[in-house]
Amino acid sequence: MSSSRHRSVLPGFGLSLGFTLVYLSLIVLVPLAAAFIEIAGLTWAEFTAAVSDPRVVASYKLSFGASLAAAAVNAVFGLVVAWVLVRYPFPGRRVIDALVDLPFALPTAVAGIALTAIYSKNGWVGQWLEPHGMQVAFTRVGVFVALTFIGLPFVVRTLQPVIEELEPELEEASATLGANRLQTLARVVLPPLLPALTTGFAMAFARALGEYGSVVFISGNMPMKTEITPLLIITKLEQYDYAGATAIAVVMLIVSFVLLLLINLLQRRARRIA
Numbered sequence: 001m002s003s004s005r006h007r008s009v010l011p012g013f014g015l016s017l018g019f020t021l022v023y024l025s026l027i028v029l030v031p032l033a034a035a036f037i038e039i040a041g042l043t044w045a046e047f048t049a050a051v052s053d054p055r056v057v058a059s060y061k062l063s064f065g066a067s068l069a070a071a072a073v074n075a076v077f078g079l080v081v082a083w084v085l086v087r088y089p090f091p092g093r094r095v096i097d098a099l100v101d102l103p104f105a106l107p108t109a110v111a112g113i114a115l116t117a118i119y120s121k122n123g124w125v126g127q128w129l130e131p132h133g134m135q136v137a138f139t140r141v142g143v144f145v146a147l148t149f150i151g152l153p154f155v156v157r158t159l160q161p162v163i164e165e166l167e168p169e170l171e172e173a174s175a176t177l178g179a180n181r182l183q184t185l186a187r188v189v190l191p192p193l194l195p196a197l198t199t200g201f202a203m204a205f206a207r208a209l210g211e212y213g214s215v216v217f218i219s220g221n222m223p224m225k226t227e228i229t230p231l232l233i234i235t236k237l238e239q240y241d242y243a244g245a246t247a248i249a250v251v252m253l254i255v256s257f258v259l260l261l262l263i264n265l266l267q268r269r270a271r272r273i274a
Contacts, residue, residue, distance in 0.1 A: 035253065038246040050247040055223050056232060062140060063209060063229040064255065070147035071205035075197055078155025078204075085156070086163040100157070103150045108213025115146055116218045138220030143228065146214045151204030158200035162193055198267040202260055209256055 039047060050056070085097050103111065119126045119136035126137060136142050166189070174184040190197075212230040219226040229252055236245035 032253065035246050035250055039243060039250055042243050042247065046243075047247050050244045051251045055227070056229075056248055058224045059227050059229040059232045060251070060255075062143060062226070063252075064259075066140065066143045066147050066228075067205050067208035067211075070144055070151050070208050071201050073148055074151045074155045074204045075201045078152055078200060079159060079193070079197060081152070082156045082159035082163055086160055087168075100153050103153050108150070108211065109217070111149060112146060112214035112217030115142070115149065115214065119145065119218065137218050138222070138226065140219075140226055142218040142220070143215055143226060146218050147208035147211055150211055150214055151208050154203040154207060155197070155200035158196050158203065159193060162196040166192060195267055198263060202263040202267070205263070206256065206260060209252070 042050070081100065085093060085100075116123075116137050118124050119129075119142060121127065121130050121135070121137070123137070126135070129136060136145060170188050171184055174188045179187070210230060212228075212234070215228050216231055219228065219231075221227050221231055229248060233245045233248055236242075236248070
C-alpha cells in the first residue's frame with residue numbers, strides 16, 4: 001500500500017524554525033538583551049536608587065494601576081460591544097463596527113489632543129463636568145480615559161470571531177431547560193468566551209502600559225501625580241541619563257513579563273475549563 005507524503009506550501013520545519021529563531025532574536029531578544037547590558041555598568045546601589053526614587057515609584061503606580069483598570073473596563077464593555085455588533089442587526093452597525101478600529105488608525109498624538117479638547121474645562125464634555133467638581137483632563141482620570149480609548153479595539157476584535165462561532169441554539173436550549181439569563185450567561189456563554197476575553201484583556205493591558213502619545217497631552221505630566229513611566233524614561237533620555245532610563249525600563253519589562261505570564265496561565269486554565 002502506497003502512501004503519499006503531504007507537502008506543505010511553507011518550507012520544512014528545520015528551515016521555518018531557524019527563520020523564526022533568527023527573526024525573534026533580531027526583533028525581540030537582541031534589543032531586550034541590550035537593555036540588560038546597559039544596566040550592567042551600574043552598581044546595585046545605583047540601580048536601586050534609580051528605580052526606587054519616589055518620583056519613579058509614583059509613575060509605576062500610575063502606569064500599572066491605570067493600565068490594569070483600563071484593561072478591566074475594556075474587558076467588560078468590550079464584551080458588550082462585540083456581542084451587540086455580532087448578534088444584533090441594526091441600522092448603522094457597519095459604521096459603528098468601523099469606529100471600533102479608529103484607535104488603531106488614529107495617531108496617538110491626535111487622540112491625545114482630541115481627548116484633551118473634549119474633557120478640558122471648556123471642552124464639549126468637560127464644561128458639563130466642571131460645575132459638579134469633576135475634572136478629567138490633567139488628572140489621573142484623564143490617563144485612565146486615554147488608556148481605555150486605545151485599548152478597546154483589542155478586546156472587541158479578539159472576541160468577535162469567537163462570538164460568531166457561538167451557536168445561539170445553545171442559549172435557547174439553556175432557557176428551555178429552565179435556566180435564567182444569569183445562569184445561561186455564567187454556564188453557557190462565558191466559558192467558551194473566557195480564553196478570548198483573557199487574551200483581549202492581556203493585549204489591552206500591554207498596549208496601555210506602553211502608551212505614550214495620547215497620555216502626555218491629557219495627563220498634564222505633573223510629577224508625583226500624573227506622570228507616567230514612559231514619559232519619565234523619555235525625560236531621562238533627554239537629560240542623557242541613559243543608564244537611569246534603562247534601569248526604569250528594565251523594571252517595567254520584568255513586571256510586565258510577570259503579569260503577562262500570570263495572565264497566560266489564567267488563559268490556559270480558562271481553556272481547560274471551557
